[in-house]
Amino acid sequence: xxxxxxxICIIGTELTRGVITDKxxxxxxxxxxxxxxxxxxxxxxxxxxxxxxVLEESVKGCDVLIVTGxxxxxxxxxxxxSIAKLAGVPLVQDKSVYDWLYKKVxxxxxxxxxxxxxxxxxxxxxDNPNGTxxxxxxxxxxxxxxVVCIAMPGPPREMDPMFQxxxxxxxxxxxxxxxxxxxxxxxxxxxxxxxxxxxxxxxIDGVAWGTRFQDYRISLYLTGEEGRRKAFASRLKELTGxxxxxxGDHEAVSLLEDRLSEGKRTVTTAESCTGGLVGKLxxxxxxxxxxxxxxxxxxxxxxxxxxxxxxxxxxSSVGPVSEECALAMAxxxxxxxxxxxxxxTTGFAGPTxxxxxKVWFGFAGKGMEPQAVCLHFTSYGRDSVRRKAAVASxxxxxxxxxxxxxxxxxxxWQYI
Amino acid sequence: xxxxxxxICIIGTELTRGVITDKxxxxxxxxxxxxxxxxxxxxxxxxxxxxxxVLEESVKGCDVLIVTGxxxxxxxxxxxxSIAKLAGVPLVQDKSVYDWLYKKVxxxxxxxxxxxxxxxxxxxxxDNPNGTxxxxxxxxxxxxxxVVCIAMPGPPREMDPMFQxxxxxxxxxxxxxxxxxxxxxxxxxxxxxxxxxxxxxxxIDGVAWGTRFQDYRISLYLTGEEGRRKAFASRLKELTGxxxxxxGDHEAVSLLEDRLSEGKRTVTTAESCTGGLVGKLxxxxxxxxxxxxxxxxxxxxxxxxxxxxxxxxxxSSVGPVSEECALAMAxxxxxxxxxxxxxxTTGFAGPTxxxxxKVWFGFAGKGMEPQAVCLHFTSYGRDSVRRKAAVASxxxxxxxxxxxxxxxxxxxWQYI
Numbered sequence: 029x030x031x032x033x034x035x036i037c038i039i040g041t042e043l044t045r046g047v048i049t050d051k052x053x054x055x056x057x058x059x060x061x062x063x064x065x066x067x068x069x070x071x072x073x074x075x076x077x078x079x080x081x082v083l084e085e086s087v088k089g090c091d092v093l094i095v096t097g098x099x100x101x102x103x104x105x106x107x108x109x110s111i112a113k114l115a116g117v118p119l120v121q122d123k124s125v126y127d128w129l130y131k132k133v134x135x136x137x138x139x140x141x142x143x144x145x146x147x148x149x150x151x152x153x154x155d156n157p158n159g160t161x162x163x164x165x166x167x168x169x170x171x172x173x174x175v176v177c178i179a180m181p182g183p184p185r186e187m188d189p190m191f192q193x194x195x196x197x198x199x200x201x202x203x204x205x206x207x208x209x210x211x212x213x214x215x216x217x218x219x220x221x222x223x224x225x226x227x228x229x230x231x232i233d234g235v236a237w238g239t240r241f242q243d244y245r246i247s248l249y250l251t252g253e254e255g256r257r258k259a260f261a262s263r264l265k266e267l268t269g270x271x272x273x274x275x276g277d278h279e280a281v282s283l284l285e286d287r288l289s290e291g292k293r294t295v296t297t298a299e300s301c302t303g304g305l306v307g308k309l310x311x312x313x314x315x316x317x318x319x320x321x322x323x324x325x326x327x328x329x330x331x332x333x334x335x336x337x338x339x340x341x342x343x344s345s346v347g348p349v350s351e352e353c354a355l356a357m358a359x360x361x362x363x364x365x366x367x368x369x370x371x372x373t374t375g376f377a378g379p380t381x382x383x384x385x386k387v388w389f390g391f392a393g394k395g396m397e398p399q400a401v402c403l404h405f406t407s408y409g410r411d412s413v414r415r416k417a418a419v420a421s422x423x424x425x426x427x428x429x430x431x432x433x434x435x436x437x438x439x440x441w442q443y444i
Numbered sequence: 445x446x447x448x449x450x451x452i453c454i455i456g457t458e459l460t461r462g463v464i465t466d467k468x469x470x471x472x473x474x475x476x477x478x479x480x481x482x483x484x485x486x487x488x489x490x491x492x493x494x495x496x497x498v499l500e501e502s503v504k505g506c507d508v509l510i511v512t513g514x515x516x517x518x519x520x521x522x523x524x525x526s527i528a529k530l531a532g533v534p535l536v537q538d539k540s541v542y543d544w545l546y547k548k549v550x551x552x553x554x555x556x557x558x559x560x561x562x563x564x565x566x567x568x569x570x571d572n573p574n575g576t577x578x579x580x581x582x583x584x585x586x587x588x589x590x591v592v593c594i595a596m597p598g599p600p601r602e603m604d605p606m607f608q609x610x611x612x613x614x615x616x617x618x619x620x621x622x623x624x625x626x627x628x629x630x631x632x633x634x635x636x637x638x639x640x641x642x643x644x645x646x647x648i649d650g651v652a653w654g655t656r657f658q659d660y661r662i663s664l665y666l667t668g669e670e671g672r673r674k675a676f677a678s679r680l681k682e683l684t685g686x687x688x689x690x691x692g693d694h695e696a697v698s699l700l701e702d703r704l705s706e707g708k709r710t711v712t713t714a715e716s717c718t719g720g721l722v723g724k725l726x727x728x729x730x731x732x733x734x735x736x737x738x739x740x741x742x743x744x745x746x747x748x749x750x751x752x753x754x755x756x757x758x759x760s761s762v763g764p765v766s767e768e769c770a771l772a773m774a775x776x777x778x779x780x781x782x783x784x785x786x787x788x789t790t791g792f793a794g795p796t797x798x799x800x801x802k803v804w805f806g807f808a809g810k811g812m813e814p815q816a817v818c819l820h821f822t823s824y825g826r827d828s829v830r831r832k833a834a835v836a837s838x839x840x841x842x843x844x845x846x847x848x849x850x851x852x853x854x855x856x857w858q859y860i
Contacts, residue, residue: 044483046474051465053488058462067460069498070488072469078484085501221517221556238457238491241599247463297720297741303732304715304723307741311719314795314826322747324740325713325723331738334780335751364750379730408548408576410730 031176031202034065035090037082039097039107040182041074052096052187059196064203065092080110087114087170087177092199097182099144099161111177112148115168119146125153125162132160154178154194159186165198176202211257213248213264214274215239216419217444219406220246226267226443235260244309244419247277269440270432271423280422281309287429288319293368295425297323298336298357300348300374301387305418321365326357336360349374349383354390354400362392369393371425377413387417391428401434405444416444447592447618450481451506453498455513455523456598457490468512468603471656475612478654478667480619481508496526503530503586503593508615513598515577517556527593528564531584535562541569541578548576570594570610575602581614592618608656608663627673629664629680630690631655632835633860635822636662642683642859651676660725660835663693685856687839696838697725703845704735709784711841713739714752714773716764716790717803721834737781742773752776765790765799770806770816778808785809787841793829803833807844817850821860832860 036056043050053070060067068090073082075098087093098107112119126145130137137145144161147153151166163180178195180187215223220241227237227248235252237260248264250257265273274283288295297306307323310316324335329348332338338348338356346352357372375387385405392398401424405416424434452472458464469486476483484506489498491514503509514523528535542561546553553561560577563569567582579596594611596603616626631639636657643653643664651668653676664680666673681689690699704711713722723739726732740751745764748754754764754772762768773788791803801823808814817840821832840850 043470044473044486045477046470046472046483049465049467049470050486054459054462054465056462057460061461066490067462068489068494070460070466072486072488073484074482081505082485089497221552224517225556299720299723302724303727303736304713304720304725304739304741305727307715307720308718308724309720311721311741311743311793312827312830316719317743320719321744322740322742322751323720324738324751325720325727326738327727327733328737331781335738335740365747377727406549406552411728414728 029091029173031091032064032066033068033090034060034092034094035068035086036070037079037086037093037095038070038072038182039075039079039095040072041076043072044074051184052182055188056094056096056191059191060199063196063200065199075106077106079106080113083110083114087168087175091173091175092202093168093175093177095177095179096187099163099179099181100183107179108143108146108148111151111168111179115148115150115166115177117149120149121145122147122153129160151177154180154190156181156186156190158189159183161186163190163195165195211250211261211275212277213250213261214276214278215246215248215268216244216272216274216280216423217405217416217441218246218268218272222443223248226264229267230260230263232256232260232263244279244281244415248273268443270437271427272441272444280419281313283426284422284429285310285313285316285319287426288369291368291429292319293429294319294321294365296321296361296365296367296370298361298370298372298390299323299325300327300332300357300372301377302373302414302417302421303327305414306371306373306421309418309422321367324357324361332357337363349376349386349388351388351390351400351402354388355392355398356390358390358392358400359398362394367394369425369429371421373417373421375413375417377410377417378407379410385413387413387420389417389421389424391425391434393428396428399428399434401438403438403441403444420444445507445589446620447507448480448482449484449506450476450508450510451484451502452486453495453502453509453511454486454488454598455491455495455511456488457492459488460490467600468598471604472510472512472607474654475607475656476615478652478665479612479616481615491522493522495522496529499526499530503584503591507589507591508618509584509591509593511593511595512603515560515579515595515597517560517576521559523595524559524562524564527567527584527595531564531566531582531593533565536565537561538563538569545576567593570596570606572597572602572606574605575599577602579606579611581611604656627666627677627691628693629666629677630692630694631662631664631684632660632688632690632696632839633821633832633857634662634684634688638859639664642680645683646676646679648672648676648679660695660697660831664689684859686853687843688857688860696835697729699842700838700845701726701729701732701735703842704785707784707845708735709845710735710737710781712737712777712781712783712786714777714786714788714806715739715741716743716748716773716788717793718789718830718833718837719743721830722787722789722837725834725838737783740773740777748773753779765792765802765804767804767806767816767818770804771808771814772806774806774808774816775814778810783810785841785845787837789833789837791829791833793826793833794823795826801829803829803836805833805837805840807841807850809844812844815844815850817854819854819857819860836860
């Protein structure tokens with residue numbers, strides 16, 4: 029039979045009381061996904077007897093059942109006996125485990141530890157170099173299936189190495205070789221629901237997609253045959269317009285950082301509506317002092333005049349949210365700093381007012397013609413406008429350094 | 445009937461793939477335990493149809509069913525329909541949610557968002573100020589029981605406040621708390637484990653405490669009889685030193701904002717190691733243009749000289765991370781802007797190097813003696829140092845405006 033679906037049961041009353049946060053679930057799930065398994069459920073239950081019906085239910089719907097916890101000498105030891113019962117076998121002592129544990133704990137083995145030498149008949153112990161409870165694995169018959177069951181102790185210092193060193197190789201072999209065929213893309217400025225609509229629209233047979241919403245981007249995963257995955261991605265990129273769907277897992281700021289580091293170029297910022305967010309994201313990067321000179325936060329018009337030399341004429345005629353002001357801000361900070369690149373943002377972050385979401389971006393560069401473009405983001409509040417403006421500033425700055433005419437680019441950004 | 449047992453279902457393919465680690469489970473479990481509920485199981489399932497049988501199974505064994513995730517504007521939307529099906533009712537549109545969402549997203553409501561206006565008949569929507577998917581709650585009949593079902597969106601920035609503000613009071617009443625007496629405090633700059641040690645140390649009989657780790661603070665909840673709660677808080681405040689434990693739910697930046705707004709005062713910033721984070725947090729606030737003039741991000745020494753007038757002598761003798769430089773930065777920006785208050789930060793954010801976590805803060809004010817203090821944060825990485833520095837800058841600036849001698853204050857901050 030093919031082994032593909034996995035159910036994970038994690039036992040620990042401290043977990044269901046919220047005293048500690050489970051970390052096994054995501055570690056196991058991520059390793060299993062890489063091996064080509066599908067995790068159908070992760071269930072966390074207390075040590076109090078709930079485990080038996082949960083195991084019984086879980087075993088019905090999966091090919092592999094992984095259980096952690098409930099093997100310690102002080103627990104009620106329901107894991108061990110529930111698994112034996114499900115498998116329809118008695119618990120029997122393993123002589124070599126008895127000898128090993130006797131060496132470890134001596135006469136105390138005849139106390140609470142004794143149960144740790146007992147395993148469901150036909151199951152194989154899994155060595156535990158870091159504790160007194162070995163794991164075990166074997167088969168639970170369920171209907172016409174033979175479910176593989178693996179039990180491991182709960183403490184991370186015992187479970188993690190046992191899983192990585194002894195269980196992963198077994199599961200890899202069980203699955204056959206793991207070619208899960210999966211690509212990841214980073215999607216910028218497009219909303220989650222719009223992205224999903226666009227993926228539906230692309231809809232290539234045999235390609236499955238999934239999204240993960242992150243702080244400043246959406247990760248898009250494609251699975252399926254390689255040629256089809258590539259065709260899906262290329263159609264999606266055509267639909268979204270340039271630079272909004274990027275191969276791999278990248279932050280927008282990293283795309284700019286790479287260009288700055290490669291070219292040994294420096295950058296400065298002149299921020300109005302983003303109020304420091306652009307600088308903050310640039311300086312989140314360790315080593316940013318190599319390429320970030322500094323910047324001006326010019327919220328008040330007077331700050332734009334005094335710190336960046338924006339003329340009174342510009343501010344009083346076209347106002348601070350304008351092409352002229354964005355250009356003057358970018359040129360102002362670049363002149364003062366003599367940096368290779370400068371970025372300016374000026375717009376309406378809201379939450380209220382007419383043109384909320386309208387942001388002008390200016391770019392100036394040593395020996396380059398300055399450029400400014402305006403984007404109009406749909407506002408889901410101040411934070412959303414500012415985040416999008418920061419991301420856009422990095423994408424636009426990267427394109428600016430590449431010599432792209434920004435106006436041509438942004439007019440293809442229909443879905444931001 | 446008595447409501448005591450809870451089952452939590454968490455939906456997210458990124459969780460069962462191990463791409464991200466679930467945090468809802470432990471947060472919900474810990475809050476529910478404090479309210480006197482027993483969490484019987486936390487089940488994490490992918491977005492792919494597994495949810496229906498899991499909900500069906502869960503509802504059998506609990507009095508309260510809590511579901512998070514699967515309410516986004518996705519094609520699947522199985523949470524909503526599975527709950528309706530379990531409750532035996534159709535999905536119906538809620539007019540007031542429709543109107544609210546129309547205001548938020550406009551005509552796009554007729555796309556993927558439309559489903560977010562639909563709820564199982566008889567269920568009540570739960571407001572979501574931070575997203576487009578309201579939660580909902582209602583009754584699922586199961587055998588002779590009426591199971592209370594509460595569904596909330598998955599993203600933590602939406603789910604956390606919805607749960608704490610709207611669901612906890614409901615669940616407290618449902619559990620029959622006669623004394624729901626509860627106080628909330630905001631704790632700044634103290635680590636989670638240290639705070640828990642301090643709470644253990646305070647340990648007043650009859651007072652239960654719980655913490656919720658947030659981005660820039662920890663929320664501390666105390667329950668129990670009022671006099672004892674107050675005694676607990678007052679002992680804790682003595683232990684931590686001034687200004688680090690504040691009554692109510694407040695961001696550090698809001699404490700400063702209140703003082704600025706009340707006094708109609710303006711503020712400017714001169715940031716080195718925080719690189720824009722202080723400005724970003726100030727301008728996160730709607731209406732900040734009333735009191736935020738602007739600031740300088742001076743990462744390079746040359747930027748400190750050119751933009752703030754820090755003397756070459758200071759930079760070459762004591763260097764940029766020094767009392768002298770912090771004072772010169774604060775005075776430089778205040779003089780240029782004529783603002784009422786200015787804040788400077790200069791330090792080592794790391795991640796590597798000698799004095800990582802050492803940050804000097806400078807404060808200047810109209811008609812006030814400037815002050816500078818140095819803090820040395822334990823470094824858990826660049827991000828942690830910068831966050832703490834930003835929080836400290838707001839706490840210190842607030843105290844500075846209150847006329848406090850900062851050096852006296854920070855020498856009592858033993859646990860930061």
